Structures are given as structure tokens and as C-alpha cells.
Amino acid sequence: MEKKNEQVRMCDIVLCCILFFWVMAARSEGLDSNGGVVEVKIGLIVDLNSSMGVMVESCIAMAQYDFYRSHPSYRTKLAFHTKNSHKALAAASGALELLKNEEVRAILGPLTSPEARFVVELGEKAQVPIVSFSATSSNISPLQSPYFIRTAAADSSQLKAITTLFQGLEWKKVIIVYEDTGYQDGFIRDITHAFREADIRISGMSAVSANDSQILEELNKLKAMAARVFLVHMTSLLGSRVFVHAKAIGMMGKGYGWIMTDESSNLLNSMDDEAIGAMEGVLGIRPYVPKSKNLAFLKRRQEKELQCSKPKAVLNIFGLWAYDAVWALAMAVERIGPINSAFVKQKKRQNASDMASLGSSDVGPVLLKEILSTKFNGLSGEFNLVNGQLQISTFEILHVIGKGERTIGYWTPDRGLSRHPYSSNNSSNYSTSASVLKNIIWPGDTTDKPVDWDLPTSGKKLKVGVPVKEGFTEFVKLEQNPVTKEYSITGFCADIFSEVLEHLPFRIDEPQFIPFQDPRTGKSAGSYNDLLKQLELKEYDLVVADVTILPEREKTVDFSRSYMETEVVMLRQIKYSKGKDIWIFVKPLSSDLWLTIALACIVMGLIIRTLERRVNREQQLGMWVWFPLASLAFPERNRVASKWSKFVLVIWLFTAFIVMQSYTANLSSILTIAQLKRSREKPYCIGFQDGSFVRELLINRLHFNESKMKSYASAEQYHDALSKGCLNGGVDAIFDELPFIKIFIDTYGEKNYKLEGSSYSTGGLGFAFQKGSPLASFISTAILELTGSGAMHAIMTKNFGLEYSEQNYFPEISSYSSSIGVMNLAGLFIVSGSITLLALVFSAPAFQQLYASVSSRYRQNFVFPSPPSDGTDTSAQSVAETTVSGNLSTNAMPENSISIAIQRDDAEAANRNSSNIINTTG
Structure with missing residues (x-):
């Protein structure tokens, strides 16, 4: 009996030992001894010293609690190991520690794109998925890093919504203001391409740093520009400061339009009252979050939990994306089942770094695949990953007003702009009209939509500089009303300008024409370069004249598109020689x-x-x-x-x-x-049009002696100078632009003057503007429309006549003619x-005999063949044939009888012809 009790005690001891070791093993592998649930280690990297980090950590804890309360029968449970990080180096260090020491199966975070880049590299080496809910930079892509999963909206996902909003507001020009961190380059590249496809011109870009003085410097530069519409892409912290400074210098008043991307719009509720007050009238775009009971319940819980948090935190969409990421991770881990295996360690090497000795997770590829295939309806909307990124189908368009915000519309891929986030069966057309949006109160408390440009003479007449010309008034001629003393212009350039104004998308009051003349003499005050100098001095808003577009001029002024092609040519008079050649x-x-x-x-x-x-x-x-x-x-x-x-x-x-x-x-x-005595030698004396750039061309490029150059103002003076020649006080040749030479030749005749030598191309004739003038692009577009219509030809015919040649070169008669x-x-x-x-x-007798023989056989065989036999009296027929053939052979002619007959006929014909000739001459 005692022995039996001793055996029972031994069995109990063995069972206790087995139970003890089983519990210890279970705890070492993550098993909860109470519930039998396997804990799976997950790393979390956030900045706990920031309001964003505090809010995200709270959302992750709530997500974990809500998920396992809703799924009590799950065999696995996420166990988070948190590392505090506020810089890229700290994030990389924390990730390395989580992977090497804790052997986590996945990592949530970090918060920023610069931090995420280093963590993603470590995740790829360890084959551990890095799930980010806030790194939105396009510089980091799941396509480039397979173990990077983005459960947030990438910057590039909003491009179509932004361009559609610009099209709806009919804005064609924009200045992009972005944060100078280097992680915005991908977005800038993508938005530039999107704007180009939507025919929206980027007038400029401004990179802003965190320095207040640099912010003010950049804003003052933007204020000096004519553009009035800005797209802001930067974090909410920097964006709030930019808007406060913009308001201080008067850039948040009437006439300005501001649109911010989701980088700032997502965190609008975290900005202070001063920033919100400065942003009144600003539009924003951000991913749309559908309303639900669970979302409302989470907001109430968050408000209570974060009410006393330090720093103060407010729930935003990044917290919702973190919440949904926890649910996606929990679902993926449960489908895999309990994970008990450890990392596969690298072989230890002497002096090896922590990075080199980092092991790899054998379940990482399987977990990555399960996360990417997870789909469900989360708090932020439908959770659906495509190519490792969360797909956003609807964007919300918000409007900052008062001390808060309101939604004025939505953008969806299938319908474009609309007032409702969900499409209906009756509306399938894509809309780009802003009229479907709610009313907008723009900066300056006005309902007038800002224009994307601003005339430098707002509220005043447009000041137009016009040259005073003595000749070639077919292009531009200045006339003064004797009663009102106001000036008007006529001519080809004037008609082009008037027609262009009719094609502009806005109305310009009647411009004020100002002559560029010397008040004492009433003549021109200088050359065309001097005239363009007045644009730099802001004396004129633009110049309407036959101004040639040149590279050196474009450095100081802006030009419109060319409305007439030009090139410099040499004109010479045709002289005649009376020399004679008897041979x-x-x-x-x-x-x-x-x-x-x-x-x-x-x-x-x-x-x-x-x-x-x-x-x-x-x-x-x-x-x-x-x-x-x-x-x-x-x-x-x-x-x-x-x-x-x-x-x-x-x-x-x-x-x-x-x-x-x-x-x-x-x-x-x-x-x-x-x-024709046309000299091919270089002309000794040359002329050019007064005030033209041709003078500099002749001196600097063609190296003519300035003392042998003379300027003339009209076609009449050209004719007189060429008629006299160099020896009599005139010139040997005239250098001028082809349009003026055409007018001269049409007047004095192509037979008297010809073009010689090579031509020198220019940029053509165009209108000149102050540097940065918004009118240049609009007038260029109008000129392009005018050129494609029949109006241009009608204007040329009106001013130059029907005989005005459209060709660039006149034909020359070569001075050399070979025998x-x-x-x-x-x-x-x-x-x-x-x-x-x-x-x-063919006329030889032998050939004639051969021809006669062949012709005879042909007639016997084909033309007159023997009649076919009918089978009757064959003997008599054969006898007759024999008799006939014998007679033919007996009486046969000599072989050359045919040729002799032909010669006899020719001789008789010749005798007849001879007698006819004798009779005729007699």
C-alpha cells in the first residue's frame, strides 16, 4: 500500500513537471496559459512626443481591443512592441532593435516618409512587411520595395481630382508652392505631367523651408508675379505658417485663389485658430471618409481619451488608416495560424555589424501575401490594396470658412465633380464644371472667382507703345485726332492687334496708344531697342509694331508668338552691259x-x-x-x-x-x-532700315565697315540710293527683312531689283511685353487661332494688296549658261x-526576197488554203493536183523573179517622178 502511494506521488510529480515545462514553453512561444491564444509580435514605430504619435497609438490600442472583442474565437493575437522615434536615424535604430532582438513579424509605421525609407530597407533584408499608414510620398513606392505596404492614400492618387478642379474653375495658370524637403519631388514630377496633359500651365514653383524669413522672401516674389492662383503642397505645420505670412503681406485678399493638397487638408482640424483665420476662402482636397456609427463611436471615445493628453491630439484620417491597418494585420495573421518559428539567423562573422548579422523571417513572404489579399469595409472606407497601396475612389472638396470648414463637393473617377459622394444610375457623364459645387466664398470675402492672371494696369487703360515711322507705314502708322488729341494706329500690325483683342477670353478696354517720339522734333526717339527699353522701365505695358523677335531681346522682355516669319536678305539693282560678242x-x-x-x-x-x-x-x-x-x-x-x-x-x-x-x-x-552685269563681289557700300536691328547684324555678324553703312527710312530712299550707286553717294546693296523687301520689289518691279546671297533667319515679327506679363500667353494663343483662320490672309491683302508674294525667296536668273x-x-x-x-x-534586196518568200508561203497556207477532201473521186482529184503541180513546176519563175519585178516597178516609178520633176521645173 505504501509502495503504491509512493508511485502515485511520483506520477503526480512527473505530471506537474510536464505541466510546468508546457506552460513555460507556451509562454516562450507566446501562448496565453489561460486562453490558449498565440501572441504574434508586431513592431510599432511612432513619435510619442508629437500629437500625431499620441493619437495614432491610441487608435491602434482601440483597434486591437475592438477587433478581438468582435472575434473572441481567434487563435492568434497581435502583441505590439513600441519604439519612440522622431527622426530618421531613431526610426532605423528602433526598427533594427525590433527585428534583431524582438523578432517582430511586421512593423507598423513610422510616421514620416524620410523615416519610412530606412525602415523599409531593413524590412526587405529581414523579409518583414512594413505597413505604413502615413508615409504618402511618391518617392517611396511598393512597386520598388515589395515589403512596403501603404494603407494610406499616396500623393499621386489625388492628381486627377486636382486637375479636374482646376478645369472646372477654368484656371489655366498656377504657381506651385511646396515644402523643400526632397520628398516632394515625386509629387512635383507627377503633378507637372498631369497639368501638362490638362493644358494647365505652371507659371512658377516656389520651394519653402521652415525659416520664417525665407517664407516671407518667397511670398514677396510670388506677389510680384502676375499669377494669382497657387497650389500648396506641404505639411500642416509649415502650411499654417505660410498662410499666416501670406495674409500679413496681403496675399489672402480679393483676387487670390489658393488650393491645398491632402498633405495639409488631412490635418486641418489640428491647426490653431490663427492659421484657420488666415486661410479663409482656401479650397482643399482630401480622401473622403464615409460616415458610420462605428466612426462616430470611435470619435467620442477618442475625445474622452485624448482630452487630457500631452501634447494635445485630435483624431484625423491617419488614425483611421492606422486603425484599419491593425484589423488587416490581425486578419492576415489569423489566416496563417499560430507562428512559433524563429528568425533564420545569419552565420556570425568576426567584426560583423548589426545590419549584416540580421536574420530573416521565414513567414514574412506568407504574411505579406495575406495582407495584400485582405479586403473589408473599415472605418476609413473600403480597405482594398492594389499593388501594395490603398485605393481611394472618392475625394472630398472642402472650403475653409470662418473658424472651420465645410464640404462643397466631391470628385469620383466615374463622374468627376459632383455634390454627392456616391454615383447614381442616372448620371454617368464625367463633369468638369465647378457649377455643380456649392457656393464658394473666396479670399477677401467675395463670391467673384479669382482669375489666374492679373494685369499690371488693373483698373487703368492698357498703355501701348507705338514707333514713329517715316516709311513702310503699311505695317504700322500712328495718327492723331486733331480734336481729342488721342492717337490711333493703322496698318498690318494694328489690324492684327485689333483682331487678337477680339479673340481674348476676356475684355480689355480701349488701349491708350503712346508714340515713341522726340517731343521737340516729333520724330522717332530712337531705335527699336530703345523702344523695347521702355518696357523694362514700365513706361509701356506692351509694344505694337513690326518688332523682330531676337534671342538677346528675349532676355529683357517677353514676346508673343510670331505672326509673320522674317529673314534678313540682300537686295541689289540689276545693271545692264552693252558689250558685244561676234562669235x-x-x-x-x-x-x-x-x-x-x-x-x-x-x-x-x-x-x-x-x-x-x-x-x-x-x-x-x-x-x-x-x-x-x-x-x-x-x-x-x-x-x-x-x-x-x-x-x-x-x-x-x-x-x-x-x-x-x-x-x-x-x-x-x-x-x-x-x-546682266551682276557683281558677285561683296558690296562696298550698304544700306539698312533706320532703327532696325540689322545694323548690329551687319557689324557684329557680317563684319561690315560701319563707315560704309547708311540708314534709310523708306522704300523711296532705298530706290534712290540703289540708283545712284556707291560712287555717286548711294549704296551697292540694301540689307533688310524680307517683308519690307517684298513691299519694295512690288513697288519698283522685280525686273529691276533682285535678291542675292544668303538669308539670315530671325524669330519673326511679334508683340513685345513687360517681363512676366500674363497677356503674352493669351495673345499668343489668339495669334495661333488667327493664323489658322482666313482672317490673316484678308488682313495681308488689305494692307499689302493681292500682288504681295507669300514666298520667302524670289527666283534668280543664273549668270552662267553652258553650251x-x-x-x-x-x-x-x-x-x-x-x-x-x-x-x-530592211530595204536590202536579200531581206526583200526573204520577206517575199515568207509572205507567199503565208498566203498559200493561211490566206488561200486548199479545200478539204470529201472522200469522193479521190483518184481524179489527185491526178488533177499532180497535173497542176507539174505545170507549176515546169513554168516556175526564177528565184529572183519577185525581186526583179519589184525593182522594175521602182524604176518605172522613178522615171515617172523624174519626168514630173522636169515638167515642173520647165
Whole structure:
């Protein structure tokens, strides 16, 4: 009995030991001895010294509590290990400690994009998912870092909503103000591309730092610019300071428009009253969070819990994304099941760093896959990860008013702008009209929508500078009303300007034209460069004249798009020479061609004589030597008898006709060119238009002697100077832009003046503006529309007439004309010679006999064939055939009888022709 009790006690001891070791093992692996639930270690990196960090930690704790209260039967439970971090180095150090010492299976956080970059690198090495709910920078992408998961809206997700809002407000120009941290580069690149596709021009960019003096400096630069619409992309902390300073310098008043991205809009409720008061009238875009009972309940709990928190924290969308991230992690871990394995350690090496000795999680890839496939309806909306990023389908458009905010509309991918966040079956069209939004009170407490530009003469007449010209008034002419003393302009440039004003999307009051003249003399006050200098001095708002766009001028003023192409050309007068050349008649043809023609005449005569002697042996040799030439002058007196001679003579006449026409044409050209004395040497004295940039071109680029240069103001003075020439006080050539030269040539005739030498391209004629003037882009657009219509041609015809040439170059007559050589007419001689030789061969008696024999057999066999046999009286028929054939053979003609007959016929025809000629001459 005692022995039995001792055995029982031993069994109890063994069971107690087994239970003890099982409990210890369970605790070491994360098992709760009370509930049998496996704890899975999760790292959390937040800045507990910031209001954001305090709020996020509270949301994560509530999420953990709410999830496991809703799922009491789960076998796993998240156990968070928190590391405090407020800088990138501290975040990396905390992540390394969590991975190496705690062997966490995933990491939530950190809060900022710079911190997240270092943590993501560690996560990739350890194969541990890094789940971020607040790192929104486009510089960090799950596509580049597979173990990075973003449960927040990336910066790039709002691009379409921003561009659609700009289109709805009809803003075409914007200045981007962003935080200079280096992590905004991805957003700037993406928004620039989006604006370009939406035809929205970025007038400028301003990078702002945390220094107050630098903020004021940048804002003052922006205020001096003409643009009045700004897009702000920066954190709420810096953004609040920027708006306070903007209000202090008058940039939050009437006429200004501000839109902020979700970087500031998401944390609007955390800004102080001073910042909110300065932001009145500002629009913002942020992801839309649908209302729900759970969300309202969470807000009430948060308010109670964070009421006494230090620093003071307020719930925002980042807390909701953190809340949903905890639920997604808990679901993914539960699907995997209890995780008991440890990290796979790297082999220890001497002097190895902590980074090099970091192990890797064997369940990391599986956990990553489960997180990415998790979908549910969270507090922030639908939780759906695509390519590792949370997909946001709806954005909210808010309006800062008073001490708070109100929602004025929404943006959805399928409907665009709307007043409601959910699409209906009846509205499927994409809207880009801001009229569907609620009323907006803009900065300055006004309902007038700001324009994206501002004239520097707001409330005043537009001051237009106009040159005083003596000549070429077809382009611009200034006239003064004797009663009102006001000026008006006419001409090509004036008509273009008037037409452009009609195409602008806004109305400009009648401009004030101001002449650029010397008040004492009433003449021009200087060159066109001096005129453009007045724009720098802000004497004029723009200049309407035939101003040429040049690179050096664009450094100080802005130009519109060119409305007429130009280039500098040289004009010279055509002079005639009375010199004579007694041997000019032989120059049209080269010496070898003259010799070839003579040989052709002799050969042609011999061939014709050979053909004619076959029908008339009395022809003289001397007659047929000069016969080809005589047939050209006396064709009716030189008839031939042979049909082959007639054929050859036709070929010869055709060849001679072409040679004669070529000779006549080349002789005319030589006689014309011989009269033109056009010097190819560099002109000694040159002229140019008064006040033109051509003077600098001639000196600096073409290196002409300034003492030999003269300026002229009109086409009449051009004509007089060219007529006199350099020796008589005039000039040898005129350098000017092609449009002015065209007018001169149309006036004084193309036969008297010609263009010579190379041309020098320019930027064309355009309107000039003050540097940074918003009118330049609008007028350029209007010029483009005008150029594509028929109005431009009508304006040119009105001012220059129908004869005004549209071509850039006038044709020149070459001063060199070469003689026609044998090679130029070689094809003609080859064709005519070949045909003549064939005629000689075909007319030979042997060929004629062969032809007659073949022709006879052809007639017997095909034309007159023997009748077919019908089978009756064959013997009689054969006898008859034999008799006939015998008679034919007995009476057969000699072989050459056919040719003799043909020769006899030709001889009789020749005798008849000879008698006819004798009778005619007699």
C-alpha cells in the first residue's frame, strides 16, 4: 500500500513537471496559459512626443481591443512592441532593435516618409512587411520595395481630382508652392505631367523651408508675379505658417485663389485658430471618409481619451488608416495560424555589424501575401490594396470658412465633380464644371472667382507703345485726332492687334496708344531697342509694331508668338552691259556637238543616196552630201522616190527640229544673261532700315565697315540710293527683312531689283511685353487661332494688296549658261541613228526576197488554203493536183523573179517622178 502511494506521488510529480515545462514553453512561444491564444509580435514605430504619435497609438490600442472583442474565437493575437522615434536615424535604430532582438513579424509605421525609407530597407533584408499608414510620398513606392505596404492614400492618387478642379474653375495658370524637403519631388514630377496633359500651365514653383524669413522672401516674389492662383503642397505645420505670412503681406485678399493638397487638408482640424483665420476662402482636397456609427463611436471615445493628453491630439484620417491597418494585420495573421518559428539567423562573422548579422523571417513572404489579399469595409472606407497601396475612389472638396470648414463637393473617377459622394444610375457623364459645387466664398470675402492672371494696369487703360515711322507705314502708322488729341494706329500690325483683342477670353478696354517720339522734333526717339527699353522701365505695358523677335531681346522682355516669319536678305539693282560678242552665235552648241551634227549630215546623205540608188542609179554623189541640209530649207524641192528614203528623211527632220529648238533656246538665254552685269563681289557700300536691328547684324555678324553703312527710312530712299550707286553717294546693296523687301520689289518691279546671297533667319515679327506679363500667353494663343483662320490672309491683302508674294525667296536668273554638248543630245542621236540603220537593213534586196518568200508561203497556207477532201473521186482529184503541180513546176519563175519585178516597178516609178520633176521645173 505504501509502495503504491509512493508511485502515485511520483506520477503526480512527473505530471506537474510536464505541466510546468508546457506552460513555460507556451509562454516562450507566446501562448496565453489561460486562453490558449498565440501572441504574434508586431513592431510599432511612432513619435510619442508629437500629437500625431499620441493619437495614432491610441487608435491602434482601440483597434486591437475592438477587433478581438468582435472575434473572441481567434487563435492568434497581435502583441505590439513600441519604439519612440522622431527622426530618421531613431526610426532605423528602433526598427533594427525590433527585428534583431524582438523578432517582430511586421512593423507598423513610422510616421514620416524620410523615416519610412530606412525602415523599409531593413524590412526587405529581414523579409518583414512594413505597413505604413502615413508615409504618402511618391518617392517611396511598393512597386520598388515589395515589403512596403501603404494603407494610406499616396500623393499621386489625388492628381486627377486636382486637375479636374482646376478645369472646372477654368484656371489655366498656377504657381506651385511646396515644402523643400526632397520628398516632394515625386509629387512635383507627377503633378507637372498631369497639368501638362490638362493644358494647365505652371507659371512658377516656389520651394519653402521652415525659416520664417525665407517664407516671407518667397511670398514677396510670388506677389510680384502676375499669377494669382497657387497650389500648396506641404505639411500642416509649415502650411499654417505660410498662410499666416501670406495674409500679413496681403496675399489672402480679393483676387487670390489658393488650393491645398491632402498633405495639409488631412490635418486641418489640428491647426490653431490663427492659421484657420488666415486661410479663409482656401479650397482643399482630401480622401473622403464615409460616415458610420462605428466612426462616430470611435470619435467620442477618442475625445474622452485624448482630452487630457500631452501634447494635445485630435483624431484625423491617419488614425483611421492606422486603425484599419491593425484589423488587416490581425486578419492576415489569423489566416496563417499560430507562428512559433524563429528568425533564420545569419552565420556570425568576426567584426560583423548589426545590419549584416540580421536574420530573416521565414513567414514574412506568407504574411505579406495575406495582407495584400485582405479586403473589408473599415472605418476609413473600403480597405482594398492594389499593388501594395490603398485605393481611394472618392475625394472630398472642402472650403475653409470662418473658424472651420465645410464640404462643397466631391470628385469620383466615374463622374468627376459632383455634390454627392456616391454615383447614381442616372448620371454617368464625367463633369468638369465647378457649377455643380456649392457656393464658394473666396479670399477677401467675395463670391467673384479669382482669375489666374492679373494685369499690371488693373483698373487703368492698357498703355501701348507705338514707333514713329517715316516709311513702310503699311505695317504700322500712328495718327492723331486733331480734336481729342488721342492717337490711333493703322496698318498690318494694328489690324492684327485689333483682331487678337477680339479673340481674348476676356475684355480689355480701349488701349491708350503712346508714340515713341522726340517731343521737340516729333520724330522717332530712337531705335527699336530703345523702344523695347521702355518696357523694362514700365513706361509701356506692351509694344505694337513690326518688332523682330531676337534671342538677346528675349532676355529683357517677353514676346508673343510670331505672326509673320522674317529673314534678313540682300537686295541689289540689276545693271545692264552693252558689250558685244561676234562669235556668240556658236556658243549655244559645243564644238564636239557641231562636229557631230556635220558628221550626221554626211552619214544621213550617204544612207539616203544608198536607198535611192536602188530605184534610181543616176543620182549624183555630191547632191546627196548636202541633201540633208537642203531638205531643211527646201523640203518641197527635194523629193525622194524610195519609201525607205522617205521614212529615214522623216526621222532626220525630227532630229534636226529638236537640235534647232535647243539651239534657239540656249542662244536666247545667253543673249539675256550677257546683258546682266551682276557683281558677285561683296558690296562696298550698304544700306539698312533706320532703327532696325540689322545694323548690329551687319557689324557684329557680317563684319561690315560701319563707315560704309547708311540708314534709310523708306522704300523711296532705298530706290534712290540703289540708283545712284556707291560712287555717286548711294549704296551697292540694301540689307533688310524680307517683308519690307517684298513691299519694295512690288513697288519698283522685280525686273529691276533682285535678291542675292544668303538669308539670315530671325524669330519673326511679334508683340513685345513687360517681363512676366500674363497677356503674352493669351495673345499668343489668339495669334495661333488667327493664323489658322482666313482672317490673316484678308488682313495681308488689305494692307499689302493681292500682288504681295507669300514666298520667302524670289527666283534668280543664273549668270552662267553652258553650251549644249554631245552628251545632252546623245539619246536623240542614238535613237535616230538606230532607226536609220534598221531602215537600211530592211530595204536590202536579200531581206526583200526573204520577206517575199515568207509572205507567199503565208498566203498559200493561211490566206488561200486548199479545200478539204470529201472522200469522193479521190483518184481524179489527185491526178488533177499532180497535173497542176507539174505545170507549176515546169513554168516556175526564177528565184529572183519577185525581186526583179519589184525593182522594175521602182524604176518605172522613178522615171515617172523624174519626168514630173522636169515638167515642173520647165
